[in-house]
Amino acid sequence: MTVALSRDSGRKSQAVWAETHDLWSGDAAPSPQRWSIERIRTALLWLTASSGAFVFIEPGPYEVASCLTMLVFALTGLSLRASLMPLVLMLMLCNFGFSLSVALILSDHQAETWVLISWYLSATAIFYAAVLVSNTEQRLELIVHGTMLAAVVASVAGVIGFFHLIPELSDSFLRYDRARGTFNDPNVLGAFLVFPALVALQRLLLGRFPDIVRNGSTLMLFMMALLLTFSRAAWGQFVASAVLMMTLMFITSRSRRQQMRIVAFAFVGVVALAGLIVALLSIEQVGHLFWERANLEQRYDVGPLGRFGRQALGVLMVLDHPLGIGPLQFTRFFPEDPHNAYLDSFLAGGWLAGVCYAAVMVVTLIVGLQFVFVATPWRQTYRAVYAAFFGVFGESAVIDSNHWRHYFLLLGLAWGLMAASRSYLALSNQPAGPEPSRRRAVRRNHVRFFPSALPRPKSTT
Secondary structure (H helix, E strand, O other), rough: OOOOOOOOHHHHHHHHHHHHHOOOOOOOOOOHHHHHHHHHHHHHHHHHOOOOOOOOOOOOHHHHHHHHHHHHHHHHHHEEEHHHHHHHHHHHHHHHHHHHHHHHHOOOOOHHHHHHHHHHHHHHHHHHHOOOOOOOHHHHHHHHHHHHHHHHHHHHHHHHHHHHOHHHHHHEEEOOOOOOOOOOOOOHHHHOOOHHHHHHHHHHHHHHHHHHHHHHHHHHHHHHHHOOOOOOOHHHHHHHHHHHHEEEEEEEEOOHHHHHHHHOOOOHHHHHHHHHHHHHHOOOHHHHHHHHHHHOOOOOOOOOOOOOHHHHHHHHHHHHOOOOOOOOOHHHHOOOOOHHHHHHHHHHHHHHHHHHHHHHHEEEEEEEHHHEEEEEEOOOHHHHHHHHHHHHHHOOOOOOOOOOOOHHHHHHHHHHHHHHHHHHHHOOOOOOOHHHHHHHHHHOOOEEOOOOOOOOOOOOO
């Protein structure tokens, strides 16, 4: 069942949330020391998000920044809401399946590293979800801002590389004559750009003239880089995600005027995008690659050992190996990877990992849909998160997305905002004063696994 708040109840909820959001971290009156610590923590969140596009080397800047950020939050106090426990359980079971399967091939150190990376990326998803429960708006804004900056840098690098604007660096930003920017793979760059593009698109549709100009320019940059990746899966992901997001915007709009604006701007956007595509296709280098990639049947997709042939044979292997064959072992039997994240999870971690990986996707989409209709201060961003996650859900059927950093970022953002929305709804029906009974109720909803290293102020009640 979906929930919608009226304007009056929405204003009341915002007032109550503003007065009590610090209560979620257990502090009735944050001290100056705690505010200074919070500034350091939010700065690290921004740094982590802004480094998400730099993956030339592994471990890269994102791994360093994220580990440092998680360490600082752990030392200064981080709580885990009970509503996040299903996510924690599913991710732990999934990684336990990977760990159990890799025990069968202990001689393969690359497979062991793959499993460790899976545990680490799952930890980042849980971390993002946990940090958004408190100080939600500020932390979310900084994460989105950092991600947008990373997308701009990656897009500029991709455009520079494709058109050889800086000859000395161009080859570093290309792979197979396709733009990869600051990523190792053009497909990953294309998929990464979908969420920032949705954020820019939504701001363009709902903003004023300065917002339209600024976000329109940013969106055109993202679209150019996305097209130059020549990733058919990323193209499809963006189209599906954008259609879903605009549909949700239309449904949740409060006025007929805003609905008509969404429709009008969507039409103008399609025309502008078509113009950009035509302009790019007029360039011989772009046109040749575009028509080659636009063909639905590539030579590596068809045949007994093509993409879909390998996937059919992989399904038979899943039935014969309940514990899986181990991470990175598929290429021992076939010339390429399965290019299907769901199938890859079954093969890498057995039935346990495969079922849990699919469950994470399906549960997030089903449970998360109702929160699209909750009028929270962060609903606009949540719509983009949900639509982008839906796109990853679909694209994972034709590509190996198991270790995409931005997939785990979207997963953590979705669960964190769902938990924050539950709190927001619960507070909307309660008086604003921080009574002792409410404080006890709030604390019961937390599982504190890292005790705060900061002194806690004495209770004033």
